[in-house]
Amino acid sequence: MSEEKKQGFFTKLVSGLSKTKANMMNSVEQVFSGFTKIDDDFYEELEEALIIADLGVNTSIKIIQDLKEKVKARKIKDPLEVRGLLKEEIEEIMTIGEDAYDFTQKKSVILVVGVNGVGKTTTIGKLAYQYKQDKKKVIVAAADTFRAAAIEQLAEWANRASVEIIAQQENSDPGAVVYDGVQAAKARNADLLICDTAGRLHNKKNLMEELKKIFKIINRDYEEAHKEVLLVLDSTTGQNALQQAKQFKEITEITGIVLTKLDGTAKGGITIAIQSELGIPVKYIGVGEGIEDLQKFNAKDFANALFDNGSNDLH
Amino acid sequence: MAFESLSDKFQSIFANLKRKGRLTEQDVSAAMKEVKMALLEADVNFKVVKEFVNAVKERAIGQDVMEGLNPGQYVIKIVNEELIQLMGATESELTYAKQQPTIYMMVGLQGAGKTTTTAKLAGKIKKSGKKPLLVACDIYRPAAIKQLQVVGGQLDIPVFAMGDQIQPVDIAKAAIAHAEKNHNDVIIIDTAGRLHIDETMMDELVEVRDEVKPQEILLVVDAMTGQDAVNVANSFNDKIGIDGVILTKLDGDTRGGAALSVRAVTKKPIKFVGLGEKLTDLEVFYPERMASRILGMGDVLTLIEKAQDVLDEKKAAEMERKFRKAEFTFDDFLEQMQQIKKMGSFSDVINMIPGMGSQLKNVQIDDKEINKIEAMILSMTLDERGNPSLINPSRKKRIASGSGTNMQDVNKFIKQFEQSKKMMKQMGGMMKGKKGKKGMNFPFMG
Incomplete structure (x- = not known):
């Protein structure tokens, strides 16, 4: 594992993404190459491919519907050309605003939330490292006081990223930890305060209330700071991710998504549904266990990774 | 939630289809389209859904729709059963090694x-x-x-x-x-x-x-x-x-x-x-819980259960009427036996009935005896089953050889059956006004 990490940043990113891509191809690419004309069967198979990519039934149908209209309007006859269109469509949906990363240039608090096991703590380690490399003063706050050894886990990442950590005992009040973090960030003039939180299922009322309280503390005690709330989603998650995004959005003002574990075979296609239904953009993607394995999200790359077979001169 | 509306949608599609008879390919296809959507929304893998849907379609087409259900609901009933089956039907325990640890x-x-x-x-x-x-x-x-x-x-x-x-x-x-x-x-x-x-x-x-x-x-x-x-x-x-x-x-x-x-x-x-x-x-x-969770058609399933209950109640009421009028036939008897058999062995079932366990403490029920009786009834012609008085010695002989029993067994059974019928007639008066009480005396309770 450790040798692998020495591989270098770009090799790792490329290999991470290509795994995602390779798998995507199995379904979508077959559709494009297997058809010579655009008919109902073609659209049906395309729809299936999108469903297999976890886009969900509704979003898949909607995308195919849009696609049909465009194909008609532009009088397209070649299935391969449809691929270009589909890519366009996905890219259009997933494109994020130019100001998406402005928070990294301001005094900001980043609150990292999500259900259990999606990779919140690991993501914070990677984010802290990245900002630190950008010469920012970063403090992390260990507000997951619930899960056994979560504090130790974050401490290890803070150590690897060489950033400061604010922590209390296990089972202490997470609100108090966040409060301490805010005070420390102010006193030490930190650029970025990143708060870890315990994993919580979005249908657990008490835990969501607790999160509301944490968010309130940040708003009240660090008014001047920009608030960035990142929802971490596991790319292997299916349709439930939409529910997660909805529920977390109700409690806090989610400003972006971190899509983790994209180095596996899952596609994270549900983020397309989330973006089109809830308007929450993906801002980062996780592509490995190493500290450098976090990328800013790029809609074009995402769409390409989904629908390219490597030679991108087909459209 | 998302899947409740799905259930509603499903209900509305079949609301006007109150027809009885067999499931046609159209009924099944229409219902399975909704099932497919439900399963995909539940994150069941696409290929798994496809295979499952095809298998169920094959099983469902041509089946008799259960009373009280519309064709769509009946398809769901089949789907649910198949899902449970696929999920493993029963709970699975951890196994331990012969040699520790x-x-x-x-x-x-x-x-x-x-x-x-x-x-x-x-x-x-x-x-x-x-x-x-x-x-x-x-x-x-x-x-x-x-x-x-x-x-x-x-x-x-x-x-x-x-x-x-x-x-x-x-x-x-x-x-x-x-x-x-x-x-x-x-x-x-x-x-x-x-x-x-x-x-x-x-x-x-x-x-x-x-x-x-x-x-x-x-x-x-x-x-x-x-x-x-x-x-x-x-x-x-x-x-x-x-x-x-x-x-x-x-x-x-x-x-x-x-x-x-x-x-x-x-x-x-x-x-x-x-x-x-x-x-x-x-x-x-629990496979059953998981199946209904994945299918996400809780209200449809509840409805199916209710229909089933109503059906059973209807049958029970009909039985009761027959008891009272002593119209109870061998066919009815067979049906009762088969109903109970579904629930387990006779001895188990008797023990499950509240109050029955203690009353029947000394009654010995031999499950083998039951099989014998079943064989005898099945060896009767439909006419004989409906009208026991038809059964003369030569018919008895045929029934005995058909069921692998002897004349003595057949005689004993028919005699017991007639006695029970008489008893039922007497009880019929007592049962009046006590709706739903399914009192029953089996000939094989010695």
Whole structure:
């Protein structure tokens, strides 16, 4: 594992993404190459491919519907050309605003939330490292006081990223930890305060209330700071991710998504549904266990990774 | 929620179809279209859905629609039954090794919940009187060892760890020696989360497996997993061979279609489900509950159950009427017997009836005797069954040879039957006004 990490940043990113891509191809690419004309069967198979990519039934149908209209309007006859269109469509949906990363240039608090096991703590380690490399003063706050050894886990990442950590005992009040973090960030003039939180299922009322309280503390005690709330989603998650995004959005003002574990075979296609239904953009993607394995999200790359077979001169 | 509207939609499609008779291909196709959507929305893998839908279609077409249900609902009834069947039909227990210690190995993707589940499982095993040992083989994730030690401590279960510089296979080996010395009869090995496509990491599991020869390898799967669940389960099963599945985070609101996907591609049983963050939140897997959760048509299923109840009540009322008028025939009798047989052995059923158990304490019921009676009725012609007075000696002879019994048996049975009928007629008066009470005296209660 450790040798692998020495591989270098770009090799790792490329290999991470290509795994995602390779798998995507199995379904979508077959559709494009297997058809010579655009008919109902073609659209049906395309729809299936999108469903297999976890886009969900509704979003898949909607995308195919849009696609049909465009194909008609532009009088397209070649299935391969449809691929270009589909890519366009996905890219259009997933494109994020130019100001998406402005928070990294301001005094900001980043609150990292999500259900259990999606990779919140690991993501914070990677984010802290990245900002630190950008010469920012970063403090992390260990507000997951619930899960056994979560504090130790974050401490290890803070150590690897060489950033400061604010922590209390296990089972202490997470609100108090966040409060301490805010005070420390102010006193030490930190650029970025990143708060870890315990994993919580979005249908657990008490835990969501607790999160509301944490968010309130940040708003009240660090008014001047920009608030960035990142929802971490596991790319292997299916349709439930939409529910997660909805529920977390109700409690806090989610400003972006971190899509983790994209180095596996899952596609994270549900983020397309989330973006089109809830308007929450993906801002980062996780592509490995190493500290450098976090990328800013790029809609074009995402769409390409989904629908390219490597030679991108087909459209 | 999303799936309730789906159920509504389904209801409205079939609202106007109140027709009886057999399920046509059209009925089935229309209903299965909705089922397909429901399953896909629940994250059941596309290919699994396709196969399932086709199989059910084949089974459903031509079946008689049950009274009280419309064709669509009846298809759902079949779908639900098939889902339960596919899910494993019954609960599956952990197995123990003949020679101690029994070793379980926990495997899965990152963040599935292996460490928490490992502790929960150990807690359950400890409760059953065993002495488990936890083994920390996740040497990669920061503080994973510490996490296992903390949860182990909370349950007062020992944790064997050697830090993060020793290879997992060596840790596992040392753990067995440690367990033998300390008389631990169960060993649960926690391993690092890994991607199913990470060859090096998968090889590591193979190495550990070959060294410790676990009784069971349990794949821990996040219930929220999407379409990719089949790839994950397939890879783990192909490369290391799994014996069972534990489904985690089912306390969320996911429909949990991954359960069906995993089950369908691996054919391995789902043994437990994780239902919360407390270390006691691990339950045995119930296929029925999971099936209705995935299908997400709770109200349709309730309706089907009600229709079934109504149907049974109707039949019971009809029976009661026949009792009173002594119109009870061999056919009715056969039907009653078969109804009860569905529920288990006669002796079991009698004991389940409130009040009956004590009253019939001395009544000996021989299940073999029942089979004999069934054979005799089945050897009668339909006319004979409806009109017992037709049965003359030569007919009796035929019935006896047809059922593999003798004249004596047949005589005895018919005599008992006639006696019961008389008794029923007498009881009929007493039963009046007591609706729903299904008093019954069987001829074979000696």
